[in-house]
Amino acid sequence: MRETVRGWVGEARHIAVLTGAGMSAESGVPTFRDAQTGLWAQFNPQDLATETAFRAHPQRVWDWYAHRREMIAGLQPNAGHVALAAFTVRHPGRLTLITQNVDGLHQRAGSDDTLALHGNLAEDRWLDMPRACCQAETIETGHPPRCPVCGNLRRPAVVWFGEHLPAAALEAAELAARNCELMLVVGTSGEVYPAAGLALTAHQCGARVVIVNPEATPLDGVAELCLREPAALCLPWLLA
Template sequence: MRETVRGWIGEARRIAVLTGAGMSAESGVPTFRDAQTGLWAQFNPQDLATESAFRAHPQRVWDWYAHRREMIADVQPNAGHAALAAFAARHPGRLTLITQNVDGLHQRAGSFDALALHGNIADDQWLDAPRACCQPDTIAAGHPPRCPVCGNLRRPAVVWFGEHLPAEALEAAEQAARTCELMLVVGTSGEVYPAAGLALTAHQCGARVVIVNPEATPLDAVVELCLREPAALCLPLLLA
């Protein structure tokens, strides 16, 4: 089956790749619940990933994300991340990488134009719409940092529960799903929407869809092939 997919990759002029948490887990990135250790074991992670939680307890939420950032800092991209970046470099314009992961491993591997649907945990943004006084060079240190004039807080630049995905990234991802000839769905559960819907869009628009995942997913029934392999093993062989 792998050789069949290699043939499809060779034929496709436009390829989309959707990656999820399983790919990051192969590098050792802690899952959402794995971060609930020590002090944080008493909290439900979903209670720390909402705007209302941040407004009610900004230091608590900020420190939890600082804890998660520390857990990710020493993790390295795996061979699957590297294979995607290398393929895109060899074939400019053919591959659109879409990720649900916030760890930045794709970008660190060289996929600088990856569409990060859920943001990047290493980045910050203003909690409220910035005023003229909210300038990057005047941010006051703290937990969280803030504008020293109006008090506007900095927050992690990730999509929290109840928030919309970034419109520009989602639009570009949907366009890639509609126009690709082949989509690889890698290491994602296929349960989180609207990201999982991109695979259905690609299928409905006539693209071949291939799952790369050691585990079964709800999307398996509508795709052409399922490769039950980890991304770090499978992608280098598919994209060499």
């Protein structure tokens, strides 16, 4: 089956790749719930990932995300991340990389054009619509940082529960799903929408869908083939 998929990679004029938490786990990134250790074990993850929670307890939520940033900072992209980045260098414009992951490992591997549907943990943005006084050079450090004039808070630039995905990234991802000839769905549970719906879109538009995942997923039914392998082992071979 590997050889078949490798042939499809060679034939496809446009490839879309959707990655999820399983790919990050191969680099040692803990899942959202697995990061609930020590002090943070007493909290429900959803109580630390909503705008309401941030407004009610900004320091608690900020420090939780600082904790997650520290956990990820020492980790490195795995061979799957590197293989995707190298492919885009060799074949400009042929591959669109879409990720549900917020750890930034794709970007650190060299995939600068990654469509990060759930944001990036390493970045911040303003909580409320910034005013003229909200300038990067005047941000007051703290837990969280804030504008010293109006008090507007900085928040992690990730998508919290109840929030919309970034419109531009989602639109570009949907376009790639509609236009690709091959979609690789790598390390994702296939349960989180609208990201999982991209595989259904690709299938409905005539693309071959291939699942790369050691475990079965709800998207297996729309797949031409399922490769039960970890991404770090499979992708370097498929994209060589």
